Amino acid sequence: MWHDAVLVAGKDLRIEARARVALWQVVPFAVLVLVLLAFAIGPDQSSLRHAAPGIFWVALLFSTVLAIQRSVAVESGEGTRDGLRLSGIDPAGIFLGKAAAVGLQLLVLQLVLWAGITFLFDVRVHVVWLALTASLLATVGLACAGVLYGALSAGLRVRDTLLPLLVLPVLAPVLLAGSKAWEAALDGNAASGTQWLKILVPFAVIYLVVGVVLYGPLQEAA
Amino acid sequence: MSAPTMTRRPRWLTVVGLLGVVAMGFTVWLGLWVTPPDQFQGNLARLLYIHPAIATVALYWVGLVAAGGSLLYLWPRTRSFFWDRLAAAAVEVGAVFAALTLVTGALWGRPVWGVWWTWDARLTSTALLLLLEIGYLALRRVPAEPAIRARRCAVAALLIAIDIPIVHFSVDWWNTLHQGGTFIDPGFQIHASPSMSWTFLLGFVAFSLIFVWLLGVRYQVEVLQDAVGDQELEVSLTERWSEDTELVGAGTNAPTPGPGGGAP
Numbered sequence: 001m002w003h004d005a006v007l008v009a010g011k012d013l014r015i016e017a018r019a020r021v022a023l024w025q026v027v028p029f030a031v032l033v034l035v036l037l038a039f040a041i042g043p044d045q046s047s048l049r050h051a052a053p054g055i056f057w058v059a060l061l062f063s064t065v066l067a068i069q070r071s072v073a074v075e076s077g078e079g080t081r082d083g084l085r086l087s088g089i090d091p092a093g094i095f096l097g098k099a100a101a102v103g104l105q106l107l108v109l110q111l112v113l114w115a116g117i118t119f120l121f122d123v124r125v126h127v128v129w130l131a132l133t134a135s136l137l138a139t140v141g142l143a144c145a146g147v148l149y150g151a152l153s154a155g156l157r158v159r160d161t162l163l164p165l166l167v168l169p170v171l172a173p174v175l176l177a178g179s180k181a182w183e184a185a186l187d188g189n190a191a192s193g194t195q196w197l198k199i200l201v202p203f204a205v206i207y208l209v210v211g212v213v214l215y216g217p218l219q220e221a222a
Numbered sequence: 223m224s225a226p227t228m229t230r231r232p233r234w235l236t237v238v239g240l241l242g243v244v245a246m247g248f249t250v251w252l253g254l255w256v257t258p259p260d261q262f263q264g265n266l267a268r269l270l271y272i273h274p275a276i277a278t279v280a281l282y283w284v285g286l287v288a289a290g291g292s293l294l295y296l297w298p299r300t301r302s303f304f305w306d307r308l309a310a311a312a313v314e315v316g317a318v319f320a321a322l323t324l325v326t327g328a329l330w331g332r333p334v335w336g337v338w339w340t341w342d343a344r345l346t347s348t349a350l351l352l353l354l355e356i357g358y359l360a361l362r363r364v365p366a367e368p369a370i371r372a373r374r375c376a377v378a379a380l381l382i383a384i385d386i387p388i389v390h391f392s393v394d395w396w397n398t399l400h401q402g403g404t405f406i407d408p409g410f411q412i413h414a415s416p417s418m419s420w421t422f423l424l425g426f427v428a429f430s431l432i433f434v435w436l437l438g439v440r441y442q443v444e445v446l447q448d449a450v451g452d453q454e455l456e457v458s459l460t461e462r463w464s465e466d467t468e469l470v471g472a473g474t475n476a477p478t479p480g481p482g483g484g485a486p
Contacts, residue, residue: 145381152378156364165360166378169353170385173392180396199392206384217296218377 008097091216103143126188134181242431284316
């Protein structure tokens with residue numbers, strides 16, 4: 001399973017490295033959301049600073065949808081999914097590999113967004129370990145839940161409109177807990193932030209386990 | 223299996239529906255005329271005879287049937303379209319009840335809290351539940367083979383089911399951190415007076431019966447829809463057949479598609 005996961009993740013990342021869709025479309029989109037939300041809030045520095053964690057996570061969530069759509073689109077070529085299915089690779093391995101590839105892209109994206117809010121909103125992360133832990137946990141949850149829903153909507157003609165409707169409400173707890181944890185990290189208030197990790201941990205674990213179990217049946221349904 | 227035999231409405235369902243209507247009538251009568259107005263909220267408290275009952279159906283009964291049905295469909299030994307249709311019916315009825323929960327809550331919240339909507343934990347999680355259910359129904363509308371659609375929807379329902387507790391806890395915390403709990407527990411109304419508590423209980427019975435009835439009716443609509451889908455396919459196939467035989471001629475009856483553009 002792990003070996004298969006590495007193979008699938010390597011394949012997805014190689015495709016990404018060659019096509020550069022994530023680099024030239026997803027990352028600029030995330031920055032665009034950052035700027036647009038700042039426009040909506042207005043130039044007042046203190047309210048921008050106050051909204052920075054929320055803006056960060058909303059931008060991340062929207063970009064996650066794009067990353068998932070991309071991850072599904074990679075498999076949507078003629079017979080690609082059948083090829084993957086027939087290759088004898090463990091479905092759990094495919095799930096883990098695709099989630100790892102998406103997760104890695106999301107981590108890079110968060111680095112960009114971090115730089116973005118530091119630069120644009122003039123905020124500083126005071127409790128770095130808290131921000132990093134929250135981001136890592138959230139990334140696992142976002143990638144696993146996202147890939148699952150991606151598989152659910154794969155092969156549908158209405159996939160592009162259906163996926164955000166399905167996946168965004170599911171990811172709402174991550175948005176909530178992530179932005180609260182980051183708010184605490186920005187304020188230097190570690191104690192109130194760790195509480196929110198208690199939402200991110202079960203979210204990540206549950207979707208990881210459920211994905212490993214359900215990806216097989218889902219793939220047959222696609 | 224011919225469609226009509228499957229779709230005849232069972233007698234028990236009609237009985238449940240009638241009982242539900244009667245119980246509902248009594249709830250309305252007791253709630254609006256017999257029970258006294260509340261000491262603190264006056265006539266506004268009358269909404270509490272229906273609101274908690276609707277919410278109970280929307281959250282627990284629907285969750286039980288939808289998650290249970292989906293699980294039983296995915297389990298190979300109990301796999302049957304019965305469970306798939308039952309779960310789908312439950313989600314659709316659940317969306318209606320979740321919307322009703324929000325509407326009745328807002329109607330009560332406006333005079334009591336002074337706002338239609340507040341970012342209370344229960345309100346927020348119920349609204350998210352409604353959105354998740356709408357997502358499921360959208361997925362359900364996507365045309366696909368019945369077995370594929372059933373499996374896809376079962377997985378979606380289970381994913382939603384595990385998300386709900388997480389959503390609930392997260393918004394609970396979010397709320398307690400930001401604005402003190404504004405939710406007023408309706409439970410304290412129960413012991414106010416015997417007529418009030420009986421009306422309150424009767425409301426639960428009435429809405430539960432209505433839920434079972436709607437679930438049954440919706441299930442049958444699902445069966446009919448599938449039957450219509452099958453028949454449409456048959457009809458269009460027969461049409462193609464006759465077209466082809468006309469084109470090819472009376473000598474052959476094989477449905478080989480003729481070369482394109484031959485039709486006048």
